[in-house]
Amino acid sequence: MLNIENLHCQVETQDGEEKPILKGLSLDVPAGEVHAIMGPNGSGKSTLSYVLTGRDGYEVTGGSMTFEGEDLSELEPEERAALGLYLSFQYPVEIPGVPTITFLKEALNAQRTARGEDEVSAPEFMKLIREKAKQLGVSMDMLKRPVNVGFSGGEKKRMEILQALVLEPKFMILDETDSGLDIDALKTVSDGVNALRAPERGMLVITHYQRLLDHITPDVVHIMANGKIVKSGGPELAKELEAEGYDKYLGEAA
Amino acid sequence: MTATLTHTPAELALIDALDGATGWQAQLREATRRDGLPTRRHELWKWSDLRRAANDVTAPGRMTVTGLETPVTDGAHIELGVTASTGASAADASLVIPAGASVTLVERYSAEAAALGNWHLAITLEENARLDRIIIAPDEAAGVFISSAEITLAQGAHLHQRSLDFGGRLSRIETHVTHPGEGALVDLGGVYLLDSDRHADTTTVVHHTGPGGVTQQLVKGAAAAKGHGVFQGKFIVDRAAQQTDARMTHRAMMLDDRAEIDAKPELEIYADDVQCAHGNALGALDETALFYMRQRGIPAPRARALLIESFLAEPLDAIADETLREDLKAQLRTRLEALS
Ligand SMILES: Nc1ncnc2c1ncn2[C@@H]1O[C@H](COP(=O)(O)OP(=O)(O)O)[C@@H](O)[C@H]1O
Ligand SMILES: [Mg+2]
Numbered sequence: 001m002l003n004i005e006n007l008h009c010q011v012e013t014q015d016g017e018e019k020p021i022l023k024g025l026s027l028d029v030p031a032g033e034v035h036a037i038m039g040p041n042g043s044g045k046s047t048l049s050y051v052l053t054g055r056d057g058y059e060v061t062g063g064s065m066t067f068e069g070e071d072l073s074e075l076e077p078e079e080r081a082a083l084g085l086y087l088s089f090q091y092p093v094e095i096p097g098v099p100t101i102t103f104l105k106e107a108l109n110a111q112r113t114a115r116g117e118d119e120v121s122a123p124e125f126m127k128l129i130r131e132k133a134k135q136l137g138v139s140m141d142m143l144k145r146p147v148n149v150g151f152s153g154g155e156k157k158r159m160e161i162l163q164a165l166v167l168e169p170k171f172m173i174l175d176e177t178d179s180g181l182d183i184d185a186l187k188t189v190s191d192g193v194n195a196l197r198a199p200e201r202g203m204l205v206i207t208h209y210q211r212l213l214d215h216i217t218p219d220v221v222h223i224m225a226n227g228k229i230v231k232s233g234g235p236e237l238a239k240e241l242e243a244e245g246y247d248k249y250l251g252e253a254a
Numbered sequence: 255m256t257a258t259l260t261h262t263p264a265e266l267a268l269i270d271a272l273d274g275a276t277g278w279q280a281q282l283r284e285a286t287r288r289d290g291l292p293t294r295r296h297e298l299w300k301w302s303d304l305r306r307a308a309n310d311v312t313a314p315g316r317m318t319v320t321g322l323e324t325p326v327t328d329g330a331h332i333e334l335g336v337t338a339s340t341g342a343s344a345a346d347a348s349l350v351i352p353a354g355a356s357v358t359l360v361e362r363y364s365a366e367a368a369a370l371g372n373w374h375l376a377i378t379l380e381e382n383a384r385l386d387r388i389i390i391a392p393d394e395a396a397g398v399f400i401s402s403a404e405i406t407l408a409q410g411a412h413l414h415q416r417s418l419d420f421g422g423r424l425s426r427i428e429t430h431v432t433h434p435g436e437g438a439l440v441d442l443g444g445v446y447l448l449d450s451d452r453h454a455d456t457t458t459v460v461h462h463t464g465p466g467g468v469t470q471q472l473v474k475g476a477a478a479a480k481g482h483g484v485f486q487g488k489f490i491v492d493r494a495a496q497q498t499d500a501r502m503t504h505r506a507m508m509l510d511d512r513a514e515i516d517a518k519p520e521l522e523i524y525a526d527d528v529q530c531a532h533g534n535a536l537g538a539l540d541e542t543a544l545f546y547m548r549q550r551g552i553p554a555p556r557a558r559a560l561l562i563e564s565f566l567a568e569p570l571d572a573i574a575d576e577t578l579r580e581d582l583k584a585q586l587r588t589r590l591e592a593l594s
Contacts, residue, residue, distance in 0.1 A: 053549050054548075054549075055545050055549075056541065056545065076548070076553075076554070077545060077548035077549050078548045078549075078551050078552060078553045078554065078557075080549075081548070081549055081550060081551035082551055086549075087549050089546065089549075092546075093540075093542050093543050093545075093546040094543075095540075095543050095546070095547070095561070095564070096564060096565075097563075097564025097565065097567065097568075098560055098561075098564045103547070103550070103552075103560075104550075106552050106556070106560070107547070107550035107551045107552050108551075110550075110551045110552045110553060110556065111550075111551035114551065114553075146564075163550065167550070167551070
């Protein structure tokens with residue numbers, strides 16, 4: 001489903017210099033599987049999520065990334081979204097003045113239009129969002145507020161998953177969705193993610209800690225260090241990391 | 255002053271158009287004859303060079319004003335259409351809002367290509383009167399349109415003004431308010447949205463002459479490449495105007511590096527016990543928010559329009575009349591979708 005081959009990516013820093021971050025990353029996530037990426041801070045996990053979704057300033061300088069056979073690097077962010085690529089942001093963005101409900105309806109209908117599907121009517125949409133909000137314990141009151149404005153870290157993460165439930169993407173990238181969540185919220189959010197597990201859907205779960213993977217059991221765990229995947233294995237790899245830390249991989253990657 | 259001012263064709267056309275005029279129009283004619291049209295050398299026009307903007311005007315034109323026959327009584331809704339044809343023209347009117355009356359005044363301006371239109375309104379609000387003044391300046395033909403108003407409030411009077419300006423070759427909305435304090439309230443709001451080669455100038459002076467006056471002002475704008483926005487706001491607080499509470503904010507968004515926005519917020523305070531503040535902030539579109547919206551599938555132009563609309567709409571949200579509020583917001587939305 002998602003195929004990444006020897007991907008190299010650089011960002012432009014604030015002083016206008018090119019900084020290589022991904023240095024030959026390869027990864028395949030077949031439909032129906034959940035893969036976890038674990039790695040120390042600064043190893044390039046968020047960079048991977050941005051280059052996959054097409055953020056400005058993240059330039060592919062080598063290798064390839066395809067989604068269901070389509071070359072992603074040629075597509076605009078909104079085109080990738082319409083293909084079904086969804087990023088749950090590590091730091092969800094505040095959009096003052098745009099109510100969450102309005103935003104989500106715009107997004108859903110824009111994606112549907114791009115795929116040649118009919119728009120969802122206002123009553124249909126309200127029914128859909130009520131149902132999903134209930135599932136995630138989000139009040140309708142919160143949905144009327146501007147996107148992420150004044151929400152706590154945990155509420156923002158909850159909203160990211162709510163948006164995924166409404167948009168039903170084919171592939172989800174969760175970038176540190178567990179950070180900022182207390183135990184109860186972690187459970188609710190994980191239940192939301194697990195509800196989206198399906199044979200036709202892939203997921204890439206980026207995390208720093210084992211604890212999210214206690215709730216969302218991955219099929220494969222990858223360890224990322226210094227812009228590359230340095231080791232892959234089963235769920236037990238995450239447990240091993242928890243016990244031993246990243247130190248031994250940092251040496252290998254340098 | 256030298257006696258050898260050489261008039262431009264536009265100045266000659268305006269002087270000609272106002273031959274035999276009286277009142278404000280006679281003053282305009284005399285000022286034009288004596289000094290010419292204002293240029294960047296005039297402090298109040300330093301970012302809006304009228305002489306240059308009018309350099310395609312060669313003949314007298316006509317200014318048509320509709321709606322003046324509506325009686326100014328409590329509950330009145332007055333719709334003025336002010337249209338400047340090609341060429342130099344002027345018109346003026348005066349209105350008195352009777353004591354205790356509440357009146358809505360809507361002014362819709364348009365100026366044809368190669369127009370230099372001058373519109374002046376003198377408004378008096380008697381005691382406890384309320385005026386909601388709404389100004390809409392669309393830009394279809396991109397002429398020059400100068401609106402100026404002298405508004406005087408009596409005790410307890412409330413003025414709520416909102417302008418929506420899409421600019422023109424040069425569009426200027428100038429408002430002078432005399433604020434007596436004593437329970438009177440002045441609430442000025444404005445929005446400008448400028449596509450390329452559009453110029454809009456919002457100039458206001460609020461003169462506080464008596465104690466305890468409240469003034470609030472919020473102007474928001476956005477300019478695309480080669481759009482030029484100007485904000486000049488001045489609060490004058492006389493020594494007699496103790497306990498004045500006056501706040502001015504201008505916030506604008508440069509949609510491109512080649513946009514130009516000039517702002518001069520000014521406080522001139524002679525009283526010592528007042529609360530006065532002004533703020534001015536220029537920014538750009540939030541690229542992070544733009545990416546977030548696109549990641550959710552909203553196409554870039556639509557995402558941009560939504561972000562700009564949510565930034566600009568605030569002053570319009572306070573328009574009391576719902577039909578008018580929705581009308582202005584719809585116009586803003588339409589214009590945003592067409593933005594280059
Ligand atoms: N826009 C940027 N400008 C400069 N450096 C960046 C930028 N984005 C990421 N980096 C750097 O790239 C490295 C990887 O960052 P990131 O992908 O956020 O790592 P992770 O998510 O694994 O913590 C870090 O050293 C970070 O400072
Ligand atoms: Mg990160």
